[in-house]
Amino acid sequence: MIKFTTFGLLFFLALSIPVGIVLFLLAFGIDTFYSPFPLMRGLGQVVWSSSNSATLIAIPFFVLLGEILVRCGVATRTYAALNKWVSWLPGGLIHANIATATLFSATSGSSVATAATVATVAMPQAEKLNYDPRLFSGAIAAGGTLGILIPPSINLIVYGFLTESSIPQLFLAGLLPGILMALGFMLATVILCMIKPSLGGPRQLYSISEKLSSLGDLLPILGLFGVIVGTIYAGWATPTEAAAVGVAMALVIAAQQRALNMELLLQSLRGAIRTTSMVMLVVVGAYVLNYVLTAAGVSRALQTLLRGLDMTPLATLFVIILIYIVLGFFIETLSLMVATIPIIVPIIVDLGYDKIWFGILMIILVEMALITPPVGLNLYVVQSARKSGKFSDVMVGCIPYALIMLLMVGMLIVVPQLALYLPSTL
């Protein structure tokens, strides 16, 4: 049954059947061949109950918010402002890419959206200033992944939803590792560009007054982050409600930028429904597959297998991390999470690890999956914004940042407090 599931998954995916549909097909297959229950009689009930969720509505809200911000021109201005502050470092504009990605991560729930935003505003500059495309685009693809680690985060919402852990706690837990990782990305850039200056571009120096006058352009994004996170931790709103507040605030920002019109609103709504439905087909499919896997005993079989290895908790953890890295090459991230959480998290909890902590660890591994070929959505997003050049440029450019991610995983294992300190102060 495990073989059937694995091969079926790879085979259907290779056929280019939509990922969400593949999950349904596997569920049908397992039900037909292996299940002692006539599970499909309950299919409708599972589909209804999994999508009837006030927690998940935060997904369209955060997507909508991002759509509005990109379309109203805030992204471009933020990039220009950050450029003035950070591109004196060795590596130049590459730091602006990372900083913009970090800042947008604080308002966007999705890594793909973050990478797309930064790529749209940064790519024209790269060509103008004649940057080495590799590190430049790698920094966008990798920086964009921070979108799901720094709150708000759609993936953390899904993790909290599936493991019944507190979403505000998960959000807080992601903040410090997110900032550390952004700093790590910049440090790696500085080191690489000091060793080999041709990897970066010209360092750009701006006067203090230029820097100060650009600060105004950062206000919308910082304000938005403050409102979203502030309402949650002031106890005024749940994460879902904060997302709704964020949407309203984004509309206010668009109006203040004099960009709010019917066209912008309708385009943003279309974009939000498109992305949300795409994500939700995968989430619902994963929910159905999980229902079938558990009922048919696959999850228990896998758990027994892992427990039967009879290793120390740390060794088991390493095996699990390895599994995620390998699966991360091939599987789209949300599917990767929803398909594995119900199996892996109970084992992790059994081993005595913290659920919130593991959520953050898993998110970093999922971020890595976003920039590892062949299935790495952020690679494609950046490549499609480049319009020319080799795909492998982006891939190679991501390698140093992927190493920083591994380093971060190691640091989290050694110092769990990096994730757990902030939630404990709540």
Add this chain to the structure above:
Amino acid sequence: MMRVIDLLKRINDGVALMAGLSLLACVTLILVEIVVRQLGMPLGGTDEISGYVMAITTSWGVAYALTERAHVRIDLLRTKCLPVGKALMDCVAILALAGTAITVAWRGWPVLSKTLATGAKANTALETPLWIPQVLWWSGWVWFAVSAILIAAASLLLLYQRRYDDVNEIAGMGDEL
């Protein structure tokens, strides 16, 4: 045939806008709830309504994502194929999708029919009669199935006519974004 699919696209665009507007309505409702809660007079029930909006938005939105070719597909093998191979894979994919959509719509009916039979109401103080959100939810999946069947039929016809570019146009892969 292409005209039917064009019409379908336009209808689904309307569907997306309706779904989007219901999201905005939900945003408004939540904002009102937050404000009146601070004033000590909560409405209650916004969570419950948000859940219904999510279920309904999802079930109707999947059809829009379908005509927009937005559902994620892995194109590792597909990119290496000739146009005829691509068109074949697109047909396989849309047939699988149509089959799934039909199954979900078919298996979704008992949920609604049981609710109608028992007069089920939400297990909350609001006591929403569940048939209302479930009718809207179920009809979304039915529409998804209808859209998928139309696109599948059109794709097979176009494949038979060897119009591979047109197959790609209606059932291929959109931009990665």
Add this chain to the structure above:
Amino acid sequence: AEELSVVGSWSGLPLHKQYEAPFWTDKVSKATDGEITATLTTHDQMGIGGGDVFRMLGDGVFDVGMTVADYAVSDSVALESLDVPLLAMDADTAKKMVEAARPMVDEIYEKVFNAKVLGIAPYPPQVVFCNAEIKSLNDLKGKKIRASGRMTAKLLDALGAESVNVSFGEVSGALQRGVVDCAVTGAGSGYSAGWWEVSTHLLPIPLGGWDPVVTAVNMDKWKSLSATAQEKLQTAVTTELEAPAWESAQGALQNDIACLTGEGECKGGESHKMVWVKATDADTKMARDVLIKDVLPDWAKRAGGDWAQRWNDSVGKVVGVEIPK
């Protein structure tokens, strides 16, 4: 031998671990001389909502289902009357109420869920955890309270509190940040979920009722069993699942309170220091008055038919309560 597929109640709670699991994996086969065996999973492990269990049972997805009756009141308003809060202050009375309600429950399950009820066992009573200073039941007025179940929500609203829906996993954070002031749940679940860390006051009266867990078998499956198998299975459930669960119910509550408040002996765990708020008789009487004057008549109206009369004649007699016409 007949192998039944069984879906149990919450896998993490004592009712499942101590009674359901040993019963279905081991005892049932012995008690029926090997005629009936079972494969066991639980609804949470299966990833289905509590409210879906009996619907799926009726559709024949599995053979035996066990879950809190309150989760199923969506499909039957009448079923709310199985778990009326505040009427039973101890396990003995709760048991008598459930026994009196049994014919009504049997009928509801047969008609609505196409299922035969085998037994009803209790969860520990649903008590109130507050992260706000309360001195009496009266102080709940104006507070935001997380309720579980429709009748409890209605009662809280009638008492002047505001009932809100928060999923179990979010309660802890919601209490801490003041999104809710109080939350109703089983004393034991609150203890194991660490609510003592985020709340200060404990009001251990069954404001959320006793949350009876119904064990039912799909009717078609039931009819397919031989008469002797039916009898053996029924006897086994009654004597080896239902009875022991009830026997330990009272003791479990006292132990949970001791562990949460540090008053009394806490067996099998660490004890904590929540403030034990003792409800006065006047308090309880006031709440019961609200229940009888407002909440139950409202239920009678919603349930329609002769359900109120039947409740008066059965459960009402046991606890000395009559729903006014």
